[in-house]
Amino acid sequence: MAKRRTRFTETMTGSVRLTGERETRPVRLDLEVRTDTFLLPWRTTEARVRGRLRVCGWGEEASVEGEMEISPLARRRIGYRLSFRTAGRTYLLDGWKSLSPSRPLHSLTVLPFTVHDDAQQEAGRGTVRFSLAGALLPFLASFRFPAADRGPEQLAPGWNGRPGRTEVWYTTVTEPSTGTGLWLHHEVTAPEDGSGGYAHGWVAVCPPGGPVAHARFGPEPVTPDATGFRATGVAAGPGRLRGSCGPYTWDLTEDQEGPTLHTFPAWAWRRPLLPAAQIVPGGRARYTGTVRGPGTDLTLAGAPGATGRIYGHGNARRWAWLHADLGGGDVLEVVVAVARRRGLDRLPPLVFLRLRRAGRDWPRRGTRTAVGWFGLGRFRADVGLPSWTVAGRAGPRRIRVTVHQPEERTLALEYTDPDGSRAVCRNSVTADARVVLERWWGGWRPEAAWTLRGTAHAEVGER
């Protein structure tokens, strides 16, 4: 069984008396807690905490960040150390619940704390309480146990030499100063006829206005490699991409910036039940290094991009893909596909959409956008060229994504599936995109909107 993490939210309210004041102030603490392990109450678990602290009349609402020590039985303590900045100074809120067998409820719901300023002087003290009446249900409902993120390890190949499989590492990068796009495609295809896997791929460079220049490498016989993709002169593995292909050479280091973004449900990656699945290790990454080629002399220094991973039986009947770096750590990943498997091919295009915003992935359930609630409320896609759109609603939010892939900035390449069938994929590493997020507040109101001009990475495939 995959290693599980734990995630939950907790809200506590109470009062704090700041040093030098006679009266107390109301205080509210909203926390989101994440652990790297499955939370077992009889063990000691270290957790990361983010959230908000609101103290009436004391600066603005403050973002808090820190750690928790969750050990209600082994150490009889649930500790909180949260730093925050308000009124121009940095403070540390330090407190812990101390389990008392004689008063279990009281001791597990009351958090006395002390606030220290950056000079380690006491700035206040107070108590917040977890309300069993008001906060228990949201607290219990908030518990999630997602699979642990394996991080860069997920760049390691899943293909073990089995016939009829395709595995892809594809990296798209935008050089921010010039707007030049870079696409590195590494693919292992193992034909169904058992004739042995072969490696191939291509590199494409697209200046802001086009046109796209590219070069292909392979095919060449390949055997499963433990670290990543490896072919003659080309390698793609955890933290490193290098190779030479025709007139192009590249040597890049990759720093992933967050947990894996599961565009498909996480289980679909762990267990190959679907025809294929895709993930983006790190969600987004930074690339540093050089790319040389005809008319190309790129020196990347922390350029934004991402490496996607695909593993499955082959390409879909029709598909579309978008990676949009929205800035500030936010990222949108979209895959729209019509499968070739019998039965599935009769379904409308399935939309797999993940928006990572402020560290949280939306929608929470991996199958929400694809199948909705037994088909109701699934996200819709209208795939075409040069523009395609995806739209849908989950919970109180709805999203509309419009992608534009101008022909002059698009590279059409032909792929061969393990079963020998062929598909054409139109790749654009300098696509345009418009993303609009709205929230229901008695009516749809704009919550956020992003416009990407030449920095979105997209493709549309068809047969």
Place this chain on the structure above:
Amino acid sequence: MNTATEGLLAALLAEDDPATVRAVARRLDAALAAMPRATRAAMAAAATAVDATARARHGRPLARLTPQERERTVTGLVRRPGTAYLLDLVKIPVLLAAGTEYHARRSTPVARPAAPADPPLDCVPSAEWPQRQRADAVVVGSGAGGAVAARTLARAGLRVLVLEEGRHHSTAEFARRTPLDRFGELYRDGGASVMLGVPGVLLPTGRAVGGTTLVNSGTCYRTPDRVLARWRQDFGLPLADATEFGRQLDEVERTLSVARQPTDVLGTNGRLALLGAERLGWGADALRRNAPGCRGSCECVVGCPTGAKQSVQLSVLPDACAHGARIVTSARVRRLLVERDRPGGPRVAGVAARRPDGTTFEILAPLVVVAAGALQSPLLLRRSGLGGHPMTGRNLAVHPATSVAGRFAEPVAGAPSVLQSAGVEELHDQGILLEATAPPPGLSSFVLPGAGRALRAGLDRSGHLATLGAMISDRPGGRVTGRERAVSWYRLDPRDGRRLLRAVRAMGELLLAAGAEEVFTGVPGAPSVRTTRELDAVLEPVTPRQLHLSAFHPTGSVALGADARRAPADPLGRLRGVRGVVIADGSALPSCPEVNPQLTIMALARAVSEAACRPDGG
């Protein structure tokens, strides 16, 4: 205070004035209020029993008897050895109350010079302390060991918090209040802590910022070399190296300004002791004390009212506070917080403490120094689940002590004098240390013989009494049980009993040599003696069980040692079975130190806390 008790007071003190009886009763009531409930109940039971005796003999309660009938009732009780012993126990608090009342009536109030300002301390009452706090080190107890440990750790740059169950008393406060008023507050259980056994042993311990150093006599003996050699060889303590431990003692002596007591304020009591020793050819001298500029207030045991005695709250703790240590007062540590799921075994995480109002607070710290005293440290470890070592609470040595008084023609009290002034070391090689110990004004430490008019006459002439005390280097025969309240037990070793009788004989001989008209041995039922021959005759049938024993130096209940089966703590003071706990008080001493242990405890605390500061020490 009920009529039975007032009747008992009137009978014991042959006091016919009801107003005076009521005044004594009020003082007794105030003194008893600080004592444990059992002591108060025993006192009330004793009064009821004597009252019942009066009803049986005369048909009326004690309060309604004529003075003559009262006299016959109590003298009848004194004549019987069994009731005489019990009545002597009742007389201890009664004499304290009566002595204070009569002294207040006799003496005219003398304006004392203004008390000097104490060095500043960073004391915070627990009521003002936050519920949650972190520190680098917590020191439980602010006595001799705790103060030195706190200072050592604070000087090493650690954020140190000292938790003290008592409160802070200033020198100005001591100067303002009578000794008896201070007595109940400065001692645990109002000074009525008793070790159970045959005989029972009174064992008063201090409870305030400064611990017992606040109420000791200021006598400072260096640890004898033979004791250090024993600790090094028999108990495997490398820190007891004579040179290295001597360095620690030197530093402690410098801190406490230890010097031999000048003879100008020694007092008559001490001079008589030195005179007697000189006439007998015994080695004796004024004691070395930590009281530079002592004015002879003779109130050491209830807090020095002039600030001369360098108790740790005047000498060590101010330095600790100057290095950042803070003292939380009125905070009783409930338990040490132990994390048992740590890799490498259990580790201390801090302490949970209780305020007087019952609320609790916690402090997290990776290092906890236990210095709650030899009677309280084992209890704290038990409450924390750390008292599993079979020797925790055992191995208790107490320096059993008894006293002898001699009546002299000339007044002994009255002039400025030092409470514990002169030491006679003639018999120290035999485990007996004699020290001239005068009572504070109005507080007789000696249980005067008799009852009724005889007792009253003795009380009226108590100003002519010189008192000597003897303490015995004992084999550790004590044990502390309990978790919340210390219940201590003591079995007097037969060898130590013989030493005590030999000490009583020596003290009587010395007082007679000094010119005493008569000597009171303190043995119930034994008359006073006027010659050494009479002394020998009186003591001949006496057994150690008949002696009134008290003890002042409990040590060894969480002893250090290399043998893990015999010692709960290792040679560096680290409690076995848990990481991060250091023992740094009298309980750490492996065996009886044979002298007043203040310097020894402080030097040991310094050594173990220095070790705890080293990277591999905590």
